[in-house]
Amino acid sequence: MKKNITTGIIIIAALALIGFILANNKKANEEKIAIVAEKNASVSVKVATVKTEEVSLDFVANGNFEPKQELSLEAEKSGKIIRVLVKEGDRVTIGQTLAIMRGDAININAQATEASYQNAKSDYSRFDNAYKTGGVTKQQLDQAKVALTNAEATYKQARINIGDTRIKAPINGVINDKFIEPGSMLAAMPPTKMFEIVNVNTLKLKVTVNEAQVASLKTGNNITVKSSVYPDKEFTGRITFIAAKADSSLSFPIEIEITNNANNDLKAGMYGTAVFKSAQQKQTLTVIPRNAFVGSVSSNQVFVVENGIAKLKTVTAGRILGDKVEILNGLSDGETVITTGQINLQDGNTIEIIK
Numbered sequence: 001m002k003k004n005i006t007t008g009i010i011i012i013a014a015l016a017l018i019g020f021i022l023a024n025n026k027k028a029n030e031e032k033i034a035i036v037a038e039k040n041a042s043v044s045v046k047v048a049t050v051k052t053e054e055v056s057l058d059f060v061a062n063g064n065f066e067p068k069q070e071l072s073l074e075a076e077k078s079g080k081i082i083r084v085l086v087k088e089g090d091r092v093t094i095g096q097t098l099a100i101m102r103g104d105a106i107n108i109n110a111q112a113t114e115a116s117y118q119n120a121k122s123d124y125s126r127f128d129n130a131y132k133t134g135g136v137t138k139q140q141l142d143q144a145k146v147a148l149t150n151a152e153a154t155y156k157q158a159r160i161n162i163g164d165t166r167i168k169a170p171i172n173g174v175i176n177d178k179f180i181e182p183g184s185m186l187a188a189m190p191p192t193k194m195f196e197i198v199n200v201n202t203l204k205l206k207v208t209v210n211e212a213q214v215a216s217l218k219t220g221n222n223i224t225v226k227s228s229v230y231p232d233k234e235f236t237g238r239i240t241f242i243a244a245k246a247d248s249s250l251s252f253p254i255e256i257e258i259t260n261n262a263n264n265d266l267k268a269g270m271y272g273t274a275v276f277k278s279a280q281q282k283q284t285l286t287v288i289p290r291n292a293f294v295g296s297v298s299s300n301q302v303f304v305v306e307n308g309i310a311k312l313k314t315v316t317a318g319r320i321l322g323d324k325v326e327i328l329n330g331l332s333d334g335e336t337v338i339t340t341g342q343i344n345l346q347d348g349n350t351i352e353i354i355k
Contacts, residue, residue: 014347040205041164042349043351044341045338045340050327050331059319065269068201070268074192076188078187078188079186080101081183086175087239091172094169101167102165118149119214123144127142169197171199173201174198180194181254202263203260205237208214209251218242221238223256223274223275225256227266227270233265235260241255258272261323289337291339299318304331304337
């Protein structure tokens, strides 16, 4: 009995010790959490100063080069391919034969229709001579003429079908992809895809500009175009299209046509940059970094720093000048705007500026 009492006392003491340790650990953890919470109450941000400076009014816009002409050539008639005369990468011209279909049955049909046509010609000539001497009626002569007309049309169609056995390029360009081989069976419905032809002698670069920039542009303007792949080369483009209406982002689509060089260095799908030169090279403007705006420039909202606090301000943005934006109203020289960390900010948050 005495032994059981001693054991019980030891267990109770052990439980009390464990409870004491857990309570101390909980208190320590709460103190650490409070310290972290206090520290995390400040949002880490980077900042920039609002400045009035002389800036270039030239601007750039980026896009991807697209071919002016591209074509997916599909079968118009059913048949079997017996020869393919081109491969991927070959340059082709309009009218060049790309592949040949088996034409045995078509040739036999053409020979038969030619024989029928020649026979109809002879019949009509015979009826015409007989009509002049009163040997046949006008109705018989007219029937012979109708038969000749029909036979001629059938023969011409047969000749066209013979030509259709030679599949020809409808545009100048390069064979970008080939989908048939000798022995391939073509179908007209649904049509079998045979070749993809791309013409990169002339390319299009589609970019967008804002309303302030589009006002200075006109169709026919010459534009310098660059490619990141060829940093030392410049290409000359010409504006061929300016949208009459802005898109959903309040930008105006612009289309620039570029004549490729002799080596066709520019490829469809490459990244391109259009450089728009301004008649007025420089102007003194109040500017802030483009990434200071909350969301996008069109939001017209930025966070400014006031005594370690982030304050949300509405401003009036002007022209976008590369990585800078003109400020027409709402900010003054020397104010500090937040350039990174806005996603974590709300109006009135305490901030910690990092370098």
